[in-house]
Amino acid sequence: MEIHVNYQPTAKELMKASSLFVEKKPFFLLIIRAMNVFATIIVLLMIVKVTQFGITPEETMAGMTALLWLFARRPLNEWLLTQRLKKSKILDVPINVTLSLNGITWAGKGLAPGNMPWEHIRYVFEAKNGIIIPNAATRFLWLPFRGFKSPQQITELQQLFDDKKIIRRKYPKWEC
Numbered sequence: 756m757e758i759h760v761n762y763q764p765t766a767k768e769l770m771k772a773s774s775l776f777v778e779k780k781p782f783f784l785l786i787i788r789a790m791n792v793f794a795t796i797i798v799l800l801m802i803v804k805v806t807q808f809g810i811t812p813e814e815t816m817a818g819m820t821a822l823l824w825l826f827a828r829r830p831l832n833e834w835l836l837t838q839r840l841k842k843s844k845i846l847d848v849p850i851n852v853t854l855s856l857n858g859i860t861w862a863g864k865g866l867a868p869g870n871m872p873w874e875h876i877r878y879v880f881e882a883k884n885g886i887i888i889p890n891a892a893t894r895f896l897w898l899p900f901r902g903f904k905s906p907q908q909i910t911e912l913q914q915l916f917d918d919k920k921i922i923r924r925k926y927p928k929w930e931c
Contacts, residue, residue, distance in 0.1 A: 758912055760852040762902030764845060768885070770836040771931035772897045774829065775880055776887050779924065794821035852898060854912060859888065861896060871896075878922035883930040886912070897931070 777783055801818035804810050810818070840846065844865030852861045858872040871890050880887040885899035903909050916923050 756856055756911065756915075758854040758908045759904070760854070760898050760902040760908075761849060762899050763847050763849055764897065764899075766837055766840045766843070766846055768899060768931045769840050769843070769846075769897060770833055771929070772882070772885065772887050772895070773836050773840075774833050775882055775926065775929050775931060776889065776895045777832070778829070779880055779926065780889070790824060794824045797821040798825070852896065852902075854915070856915075859896065873919045873921070876919070876921050878924055879916060881913075881923055881925045881927075883927055885931050887931075899931070 778787065797817055798821045801810060801814060801821070804814065845863060848864040848866075850861065850863035850866060852859065858870055859876075860868070860870040862868040869890075871888075875890070876888060878889070880889075884901070885897060888896040888898065890896055898912075900909055903912075913923065
């Protein structure tokens with residue numbers, strides 16, 4: 756069994772895939788959730804303090820920082836990723852990925868060719884329009900569904916993940 760995926764990445768989809776990759780990795784997810792709890796507590800304390808006693812400029816800054824973390828962190832991160840990706844060598848050039856029983860291989864102009872055995876993959880992220888396969892602490896392989904030849908190939912790949920006991924973390928509302 757071999758599945759061939761061919762596509763040309765765009766800055767927007769790579770930015771969204773990068774954002775999902777960062778936001779949902781287990782360690783970062785734990786840190787982000789903890790920071791969300793702390794930021795929420797700070798905002799609630801600031802609201803109580805401003806209604807009861809008033810606040811100092813330093814406390815205002817703490818409250819603003821907490822609000823920025825809660826509501827502007829992801830849009831700012833995605834904007835920074837977009838700016839960085841505009842200079843990327845792999846945009847709008849074909850990427851070829853082959854998935855077989857032995858593992859995954861990839862190649863493309865501006866992309867260092869590589870391979871990864873299935874044993875190195877513990878989990879994948881399934882977005883609304885593609886799959887993210889982490890291949891290092893800071894790198895991933897993006898497989899958009901539009902790059903598959905048929906919906907049957909997507910089903911075969913998902914079955915392969917199940918056979919190899921790779922955890923499929925599904926994010927059906929997240930579109931890359």
